Each structure stands twice: as C-alpha cells, then as structure tokens.
Amino acid sequence: MTFKDWRSWKKVNPTVLLSKGHGEVHVDIHVDDRAKGTYLAATSPYPKCSRILKVQYTDETATEIEELGIMVKMPGGYDPEHNNWWYARFDATGTKVIDSGKMVTVCRTCHEQASENDYLFSEKVTAAAIK
Numbered sequence: 001m002t003f004k005d006w007r008s009w010k011k012v013n014p015t016v017l018l019s020k021g022h023g024e025v026h027v028d029i030h031v032d033d034r035a036k037g038t039y040l041a042a043t044s045p046y047p048k049c050s051r052i053l054k055v056q057y058t059d060e061t062a063t064e065i066e067e068l069g070i071m072v073k074m075p076g077g078y079d080p081e082h083n084n085w086w087y088a089r090f091d092a093t094g095t096k097v098i099d100s101g102k103m104v105t106v107c108r109t110c111h112e113q114a115s116e117n118d119y120l121f122s123e124k125v126t127a128a129a130i131k
C-alpha cells in the first residue's frame with residue numbers, strides 16, 4: 001500500500017495544529033474522499049477503505065515533513081475488536097513504510113479514547129478548527 005496522492009486529499013484543519021496526542025509536534029490532518037463526510041461531521045462509523053493521514057512536521061513553520069501517520073479502515077475481520085483499523089507510519093513521500101499493522105498498539109491504545117467517533121479525534125479537531 002502506498003499513499004503518494006495524500007496531498008490531494010482534503011485538509012481538515014485550516015491552520016497547522018499543535019498536536020495533543022503525538023508529543024509536542026505540529027501536524028496537519030488530511031482525509032480522503034471516502035472519509036471526508038464522516039470526519040467533518042464528526043460521526044461514525046467510517047466507510048470501508050477510508051484513509052486518514054496526519055502530516056507531522058519537524059517544527060512550527062510546517063515546511064519540512066518528519067513523517068506521516070496513517071489510519072486505514074480495513075474490511076470486517078481484520079481486527080473487529082478494535083473497529084478494523086490499520087495503523088502505519090510512512091516517510092513523507094507516502095511510499096516507504098516505517099512501521100505498520102495492528103501491532104502498532106501504541107497508536108491504538110490512545111486512539112481508543114475516541115471510540116465514540118470510531119477511534120478518530122474528529123470532534124476535537126473540528127471543534128478546534130471552528131475557534
């Protein structure tokens with residue numbers, strides 16, 4: 001799986017966010033066409049094959065990308081106990097995997113806090129965007 005086209009996905013935060021989840025880092029969040037409606041409405045569940053991506057920058061100028069954090073909604077049966085999400089870290093090009101799979105338990109145990117919105121922090125992010 002590659003994510004070369006992520007720059008064409010919808011960016012949901014108008015200005016770069018200081019992350020509340022990934023350490024003191026600056027991030028942008030992009031959602032593909034399948035995920036867009038659900039994310040912006042902060043509802044659930046996400047359609048199968050939805051792709052959501054966090055761009056993590058090296059600093060607040062948001063010019064240099066450190067890595068991409070990615071979640072993909074897999075078919076039922078992948079990990080039904082945890083809503084079938086696949087997690088990964090990719091390099092900035094979206095072609096080279098750093099780490100992937102449901103064994104990325106660190107990602108999952110924190111994203112579980114957003115279980116009412118299918119493991120995504122859409123509510124927090126969209127509320128911050130309105131402010």
Ligand code: HEC
Nearest residue numbers: 019020021052053054069070071088106107110120121122
């Ligand atoms: C300690 C908690 C925590 C951990 C660990 C964590 N996240 Fe997140 N994640 C968040 C929060 C909170 C947000 C909302 C935006 C922000 O503040 O960064 C978020 C946002 C995201 C988003 C954008 C969609 C959304 O939920 O709004 C993606 C994609 C993402 N994280 C992927 C990952 C991946 C992949 C990992 C593991 C490599 C990971 N996260 C680890 C807390 C966490």
